[in-house]
Amino acid sequence: MSEVRELYQELIIEHSKKPRNFGKLDGADHEATGFNPLCGDKVTVYVKLDGNVVREIRWEGSGCAISSASASLMTERSKSKSLTETDALFQIFHKLVTGGELEEAETAQLGKLAVFSGVKEFPVRVKCATLAWHTLRAALEGTKTVTTD
Amino acid sequence: MTPIGTPTTARPTRTTEPAPGGFNAERIREDFPVLKLKVNGKPLVYLDNAATAQKPRVVLDALRKFYETECANVHRGLHWMSEEATRDYEESREKVRQFLGAADVKEVIFVRGTTEAINLVAHSFGRPRVRAGDEILITAMEHHSNIVPWQILCEQSGAQLRVAPINDDGELLLDEFEKLLSPRTRLVAVSHVSNALGTVNPVAQIIEMAHRRKVPVLVDGAQAAPHLPVNVRELDCDFYAFSGHKLFGPTGIGVLYGKAQWLEEMPPYQAGGDMIRSVTFEKTTYNSLPYKFEAGTPHIAGVIGLGAAVDYLSRVGLARAAAYERELLEYATERLRRIPDARIIGTAREKAGVLSFVLEGIHPHDVGTILDQEGIAVRAGHHCAMPVMDRFQVPATARASFAFYNTPQEVDALIAGIEKVKEIFS
Numbered sequence: 005m006s007e008v009r010e011l012y013q014e015l016i017i018e019h020s021k022k023p024r025n026f027g028k029l030d031g032a033d034h035e036a037t038g039f040n041p042l043c044g045d046k047v048t049v050y051v052k053l054d055g056n057v058v059r060e061i062r063w064e065g066s067g068c069a070i071s072s073a074s075a076s077l078m079t080e081r082s083k084s085k086s087l088t089e090t091d092a093l094f095q096i097f098h099k100l101v102t103g104g105e106l107e108e109a110e111t112a113q114l115g116k117l118a119v120f121s122g123v124k125e126f127p128v129r130v131k132c133a134t135l136a137w138h139t140l141r142a143a144l145e146g147t148k149t150v151t152t153d
Numbered sequence: 154m155t156p157i158g159t160p161t162t163a164r165p166t167r168t169t170e171p172a173p174g175g176f177n178a179e180r181i182r183e184d185f186p187v188l189k190l191k192v193n194g195k196p197l198v199y200l201d202n203a204a205t206a207q208k209p210r211v212v213l214d215a216l217r218k219f220y221e222t223e224c225a226n227v228h229r230g231l232h233w234m235s236e237e238a239t240r241d242y243e244e245s246r247e248k249v250r251q252f253l254g255a256a257d258v259k260e261v262i263f264v265r266g267t268t269e270a271i272n273l274v275a276h277s278f279g280r281p282r283v284r285a286g287d288e289i290l291i292t293a294m295e296h297h298s299n300i301v302p303w304q305i306l307c308e309q310s311g312a313q314l315r316v317a318p319i320n321d322d323g324e325l326l327l328d329e330f331e332k333l334l335s336p337r338t339r340l341v342a343v344s345h346v347s348n349a350l351g352t353v354n355p356v357a358q359i360i361e362m363a364h365r366r367k368v369p370v371l372v373d374g375a376q377a378a379p380h381l382p383v384n385v386r387e388l389d390c391d392f393y394a395f396s397g398h399k400l401f402g403p404t405g406i407g408v409l410y411g412k413a414q415w416l417e418e419m420p421p422y423q424a425g426g427d428m429i430r431s432v433t434f435e436k437t438t439y440n441s442l443p444y445k446f447e448a449g450t451p452h453i454a455g456v457i458g459l460g461a462a463v464d465y466l467s468r469v470g471l472a473r474a475a476a477y478e479r480e481l482l483e484y485a486t487e488r489l490r491r492i493p494d495a496r497i498i499g500t501a502r503e504k505a506g507v508l509s510f511v512l513e514g515i516h517p518h519d520v521g522t523i524l525d526q527e528g529i530a531v532r533a534g535h536h537c538a539m540p541v542m543d544r545f546q547v548p549a550t551a552r553a554s555f556a557f558y559n560t561p562q563e564v565d566a567l568i569a570g571i572e573k574v575k576e577i578f579s
């Protein structure tokens with residue numbers, strides 16, 4: 005598979021075209037908007053917590069295929085997860101897209117998120133892949149806006 | 154085969170007669186070492202000329218010659234090398250004067266680039282004369298560097314920024330522009346060619362309209378100087394700015410042309426060495442033009458390299474090159490039009506060098522990444538013209554921008570690349 009096919013795996017294209025959990029979440033108790041000035045990507049993440057657990061999560065925004073698919077898959081994966089689990093997942097994901105060494109257990113946890121493995125060959129696109137995650141973290145920390153700069 | 158860049162093929166400077174056919178881009182390419190590069194295993198197809206243009210060997214040689222044989226400061230040494238450097242530096246100024254058709258070398262100020270040129274005018278021309286309630290008039294297609302300095306000036310002075318609208322083709326609405334010229338307008342600042350849309354503005358008409366009301370005009374020529382013959386005296390503009398790096402010259406050097414009458418009146422922009430005649434702790438008298446605006450050690454190598462670039466362009470013949478580029482742009486436009494779901498942003502009747510587009514449902518950054526894998530360099534983004542993106546309701550565009558060394562085969566490669574993008578996203 006060529007590098008570019010590796011980057012734009014089918015699942016990524018599919019999620020970018022039909023993003024899951026897309027749209028505002030009424031009654032969200034946490035929300036934040038993230039910007040990637042390089043691409044002009046914009047992602048707003050809404051979260052409803054139940055104690056320490058992400059009960060509901062939705063997102064809206066616009067951007068490149070990588071950032072949209074990442075937001076879509078992130079919301080799928082973090083639903084019903086505890087904050088600690090979400091944070092750990094972000095760390096593994098970050099390692100994946102920046103070309104860090106993953107331990108076997110970490111790879112196992114990635115699941116579908118492994119489709120972003122091609123990003124590491126495209127350093128300028130790392131921010132696209134991590135934007136939604138940074139925004140989620142900001143939402144949970146109570147910061148309203150973040151940029152990838 | 155003799156590359157165009159060698160002195161043996163020297164032609165008289167700057168032809169303005171209509172272009173004879175048979176422009177030989179393949180031969181021109183020989184003059185640009187970088188064009189032989191491979192990217193991702195594919196021949197480089199460089200279509201990002203509006204961001205910066207590649208440099209012919211003669212420019213690289215001029216830089217090397219300066220550093221190897223005459224590296225010295227200018228206007229201050231009594232020794233041989235300093236004299237050589239000063240002579241070459243000032244010869245470049247004369248070359249630029251001819252290139253722009255300016256009346257006098259003292260009207261040619263070396264700066265870092267278009268951005269610095271505009272800031273200089275905002276600072277030294279704008280600040281002393283713009284008051285609360287006054288207006289600065291720009292257009293809706295300006296580069297950020299022809300917006301933000303005026304916004305700052307307006308904030309500081311209480312003046313208003315007025316913006317002349319454009320139509321859906323990306324053409325300035327001249328009637329609207331004229332209506333916005335008011336007794337309070339202190340300056341018009343307008344791009345000659347839009348970097349995001351490729352529109353060539355009718356600057357001669359704009360200048361005439363403004364001058365009828367005694368309003369001076371600054372022309373941002375960053376995208377025009379490399380593509381069209383420019384004559385500042387025929388245009389009668391008050392200021393003209395361009396960047397050397399977009400004109401096949403080095404980075405970090407550019408030119409502000411200003412009418413002597415204004416430059417004489419204006420206070421210095423930066424202060425330091427070279428721009429003074431005499432200094433005591435009580436009083437400093439400034440140097441004469443153009444040195445009043447060239448404080449500190451200038452980018453000497455850059456100036457000399459720019460002189461070489463200007464020489465090169467006069468040998469190539471900008472009018473002939475422009476005619477060739479126009480055909481190339483038409484060809485590219487025609488081919489892109491035939492791709493379903495491609496939308497061209499910027500469809501003005503008069504265009505130069507730029508083909509901005511979006512593909513339905515595919516973000517320009519994804520287009521850029523996939524084209525890059527094919528060795529094709531385009532720019533994807535807002536092109537430092539976010540208001541233009543808002544006007545056309547797109548977050549960004551992909552932009553192919555051409556120079557006279559680009560070929561129809563490269564356009565074909567671009568089109569094939571776009572087909573590949575569509576296939577990946579199908």
Ligand SMILES: Cc1ncc(COP(=O)(O)O)c(C=O)c1O
Binds near residue numbers: 269396
């Ligand atoms: C129309 C226009 N104006 C101004 C500039 C700024 O030029 P520079 O960055 O060389 O100062 C550019 C460069 O992109 C441009 O295209």
